[in-house]
Amino acid sequence: MLGRRSENGGKMARKNGVLALGAALAVVAGAFASGAASKPARVTADDPNNANLTYWYWAESDAPGANGWIKKEVAIYEKAHPKVKITVVTQSTDTLTSAFTTAAQTKSGPDIATQWATLPVLTPAWNGASVPISDYVPASEIKNWISTSENMSGGKLWAMPQYLLGIPFVWNKAMFRKAGLNPNKGPKTWAEFLADCKKLKAAGFTPFGMGNKDGYGGAWFFSLIGKQNLNSIDELKAAMIGKAKFSDPKFSGFYQLLADIRKNGYLNSDVASISFDQGLQLFEQKKVAMSSKNLGGIKAMGAGPIPVWGKGKLATSYDTTQSSSAFITKWSKHPRAAAQFLTFLHSQQALKAWYKATGVFPADRRFPAKLVADPIGKIQLKLDLSPVSVWPENFVPPQVDGNADLAAGELITSGSGSPADAVALWERELKKWKTQHPDEFRAYSKWVSTG
Numbered sequence: 536m537l538g539r540r541s542e543n544g545g546k547m548a549r550k551n552g553v554l555a556l557g558a559a560l561a562v563v564a565g566a567f568a569s570g571a572a573s574k575p576a577r578v579t580a581d582d583p584n585n586a587n588l589t590y591w592y593w594a595e596s597d598a599p600g601a602n603g604w605i606k607k608e609v610a611i612y613e614k615a616h617p618k619v620k621i622t623v624v625t626q627s628t629d630t631l632t633s634a635f636t637t638a639a640q641t642k643s644g645p646d647i648a649t650q651w652a653t654l655p656v657l658t659p660a661w662n663g664a665s666v667p668i669s670d671y672v673p674a675s676e677i678k679n680w681i682s683t684s685e686n687m688s689g690g691k692l693w694a695m696p697q698y699l700l701g702i703p704f705v706w707n708k709a710m711f712r713k714a715g716l717n718p719n720k721g722p723k724t725w726a727e728f729l730a731d732c733k734k735l736k737a738a739g740f741t742p743f744g745m746g747n748k749d750g751y752g753g754a755w756f757f758s759l760i761g762k763q764n765l766n767s768i769d770e771l772k773a774a775m776i777g778k779a780k781f782s783d784p785k786f787s788g789f790y791q792l793l794a795d796i797r798k799n800g801y802l803n804s805d806v807a808s809i810s811f812d813q814g815l816q817l818f819e820q821k822k823v824a825m826s827s828k829n830l831g832g833i834k835a836m837g838a839g840p841i842p843v844w845g846k847g848k849l850a851t852s853y854d855t856t857q858s859s860s861a862f863i864t865k866w867s868k869h870p871r872a873a874a875q876f877l878t879f880l881h882s883q884q885a886l887k888a889w890y891k892a893t894g895v896f897p898a899d900r901r902f903p904a905k906l907v908a909d910p911i912g913k914i915q916l917k918l919d920l921s922p923v924s925v926w927p928e929n930f931v932p933p934q935v936d937g938n939a940d941l942a943a944g945e946l947i948t949s950g951s952g953s954p955a956d957a958v959a960l961w962e963r964e965l966k967k968w969k970t971q972h973p974d975e976f977r978a979y980s981k982w983v984s985t986g
Contacts, residue, residue, distance in 0.1 A: 696857035744823030746814020753944010763845025
């Protein structure tokens with residue numbers, strides 16, 4: 536759900552490298568000639584080369600340039616498939632989930648839809664609103680996609696990843712130098728982070744930038760810091776269904792850290808009154824010394840992993856996620872056509888065009904790393920491909936994410952509530968979700984136990 540965490544940072548340097556259209560289309564044709572991993576019942580007249588498709592698309596907030604890219608890729612695809620017409624309907628961040636929920640209730644709308652990874656994808660699947668993409672795309676193609684584990688349930692893959700978003704810790708080298716800190720060495724531990732904050736503040740700088748008027752800054756803090764006392768994301772899943780208490784400090788102790796850095800004046804004073812995106816922009820505007828954001832092409836910036844606070848196995852994990860995902864709706868009359876087009880978006884031509892347009896790394900192992908010329912971009916790519924990456928917000932039920940995860944952080948940064956108040960809010964919302972959506976709760980519980 537990194538889209539709600541809309542990463543509008545600066546673009547990484549990128550290099551043009553476009554493969555011929557014929558080769559790209561050959562890859563897609565070859566993949567479908569081999570057949571999908573399993574054989575679903577085909578919809579009548581589902582000709583992959585003769586269809587009208589509607590695609591509810593969202594990515595621009597994560598990756599500026601994405602809307603232009605999809606428009607060009609559709610034009611390329613339609614030229615090669617003259618009997619296929621694809622209508623792209625861009626979606627709003629604020630209504631992405633609610634709009635599809637309404638469509639699912641009426642069983643009408645898009646053939647291809649976008650939702651944030653994991654629960655926003657799996658919940659419609661559990662409710663019968665989508666079909667497994669692994670039923671229509673061969674395993675030989677899917678094995679090249681990165682982060683597919685985020686959208687697995689019942690042994691099936693339910694959505695396609697398009698891009699990766701990892702959030703590094705960044706610092707302004709000039710400010711570090713003026714504060715008497717090593718400009719080439721960012722904090723590796725939370726203790727070092729606090730020590731750096733103290734020196735930066737003494738030197739007249741705002742140490743860390745955040746915007747949390749909308750709750751997303753606090754949600755990022757949960758995903759970047761809050762996971763660090765866990766040994767596995769399965770522990771968080773257990774807390775979501777009541778098999779562990781969220782009040783246990785291993786889950787919620789991070790709220791005291793957030794309260795402390797606010798109390799000590801290490802956050803920008805307007806943290807509670809500016810939006811998440813505005814908070815991210817503070818670093819680019821040189822108004823804060825440190826941030827957590829995806830930002831390349833700035834020589835005076837250092838980048839590295841998030842400082843380690845916790846003692847769990849996830850303390851040193853990274854945070855890469857595919858953010859948003861594309862899936863095929865249950866009511867589509869052309870699932871094979873939809874799957875063939877989505878596979879085309881992973882062709883070499885499309886992957887390179889994506890990176891050129893957005894500067895965001897594609898979620899595909901075939902992407903040529905040599906195209907990343909920016910030194911900071913190279914650091915980010917290495918981090919994005921870390922062996923263990925977890926974004927905990929993906930595993931929080933959407934209702935709880937909105938009513939507890941976002942809202943609890945707002946309590947802390949506004950000073951209107953304590954860490955104990957934040958924890959109590961989580962516990963109330965978890966109980967409410969179980970009571971108001973028993974079917975979702977049962978499906979989630981089954982997913983936890985069987986995968």
